[in-house]
Amino acid sequence: MSTPTPEVQEEWHRFRSARDAELVQEHGWLTLTSLQWLTEEHAALDHLPGLWSADGAEAALSAAAGDGITLAETGTPVDGTVTASLADEESLLWVYFGGSDGRRIGVELARRGGRCAVRTRDAASAVFTDFDGVPAFGYRSDLVVPGRYAAYPEPVEVPIRTAHPAVDGVHVTVGELMLQLPGAEQEYRLQVSAEGPGRLALTFHDATNNESTAGWRKVVFDAPEPGTSAVTVDFNRAVNYPSAFTAFGTCPMPVGSNIIGVPVEAGEKDPGTR
Numbered sequence: 001m002s003t004p005t006p007e008v009q010e011e012w013h014r015f016r017s018a019r020d021a022e023l024v025q026e027h028g029w030l031t032l033t034s035l036q037w038l039t040e041e042h043a044a045l046d047h048l049p050g051l052w053s054a055d056g057a058e059a060a061l062s063a064a065a066g067d068g069i070t071l072a073e074t075g076t077p078v079d080g081t082v083t084a085s086l087a088d089e090e091s092l093l094w095v096y097f098g099g100s101d102g103r104r105i106g107v108e109l110a111r112r113g114g115r116c117a118v119r120t121r122d123a124a125s126a127v128f129t130d131f132d133g134v135p136a137f138g139y140r141s142d143l144v145v146p147g148r149y150a151a152y153p154e155p156v157e158v159p160i161r162t163a164h165p166a167v168d169g170v171h172v173t174v175g176e177l178m179l180q181l182p183g184a185e186q187e188y189r190l191q192v193s194a195e196g197p198g199r200l201a202l203t204f205h206d207a208t209n210n211e212s213t214a215g216w217r218k219v220v221f222d223a224p225e226p227g228t229s230a231v232t233v234d235f236n237r238a239v240n241y242p243s244a245f246t247a248f249g250t251c252p253m254p255v256g257s258n259i260i261g262v263p264v265e266a267g268e269k270d271p272g273t274r
Contacts, residue, residue, distance in 0.1 A: 004141050012139050012236055019239060019268075020133045027093065027106040027121040029242035030128040032249070035164070038116045047120065048107065049097060050078070054116035058085045059109055061095065069097045072106065086111040099123070112167045112250050119248055127245060134240065135269040137212075143235040143266040147179030149192070149200065149224050158191065163215075163243035164250040171255050177202055179233060184262045191255045195220045202233065203241075203254040206264040214244035214270045216254050238267025245271055 004012070023030055036045050038054035042062065045052050050063035063069045065079040072093045084094055091110040098104040106121040122128075155172050162169040173191040177200070180187045195201040203218045219238040224231050243249030 004139050008141075009139060015237060016133075016136060020131075023134065023245075024128070024131060027123065028128075029249070030131055030245055031106075031121040031123055031125045032119055032242070032246040033122045033125050034120045035248040035250075036118055037166075038118065045118065048118070052118065057087065057111065057116075058083055059094075059116045059118075067097065068102055069095050070102060072096055084109055086116070088112070088114060093121070094118075110250070112162075112164075134271055137236075137266050137269065139236050140266040142182045143264065145179050145181055145233050145235065147177050147231050147233055148229045149175055149177055149231045150229060151175035155194075158255050160255060161253045162250050163241070163253065167250045169250075169252045171203070171252060173255065174200070177231065177233070181235075181260065181262055181264065184260075186261075188260055190258045190260075198223050200231070202258070203252060204258045204260055204264075205254050206260040206262065208263045208265060210270075212265070212269050214240050214268075216241070217264075217267060219267065235264050235266040238264065240268045240271065244268075 038052055038059055040053060040055050042051045042053040049067035050061050050069055053060050060081055060083045062081040063078045065077050069078040070076060072095055084092055086092060086109060088111050091108055093106050094109040095107045096103040104123050108119045108121055110117050110119060152175050155174050158171045158173050160169045160171045172193050174194050175192055177190045177192050178187055190202055190204060192200045192202050199220055200223050201218055201220045203216060205216050209215050217238045217240055219233060219235055221231055221233045241251035243251040
């Protein structure tokens, strides 16, 4: 295993610092403390003021000014009934309440599998307040792996499971990644999705899962130049999904065939916070 240059090490440390900074954003993933599904009946929910319901894509909240709920977008107190509509897989930080400034808890409205739910994001969550960085393996130069990418003529929707047993998901596969890892006797052929312009994402299982790492991880890499197939996948940049930090995530699991049979001892480890 070759020793990375100081420049490579410095770039990797910048990546890790940026990743940790992303996770400590106000009302970010580390602050999730509950998930509750809405029904057509206008009803109270655990630990939340007001009455909540959903009819298809539209959710409704009724509260009095004394409940201390404000709309996240405008800061306007909720005094009466407010509604919001979402497409499937969309989320909205809808309202705030609690704390000395009335913003300690953010309530996220989400629509998953055709159903609406609310998730609380509490700035006093111990997972958030005690966070001091995601544990990660040391940098491995040999796990910066060359590969080949073959795009599909059209994206293909593949049914998948998610971190929440009540939520089904879909992986939009745009092509396949072929690569061989150190210690593996075979070349792996893995399905990947798009991750914005010029970027691809691999969600994968490997032999470290549920031991030193969470149940699955994701690594993002650059798509090949037009007319070529060569890509480089840096597994040192493999990261956890939010569901590794909280029991209230609905994160997508890998496509069933995206299993790497050798340990990928690079990137993020299991944070142990669920």
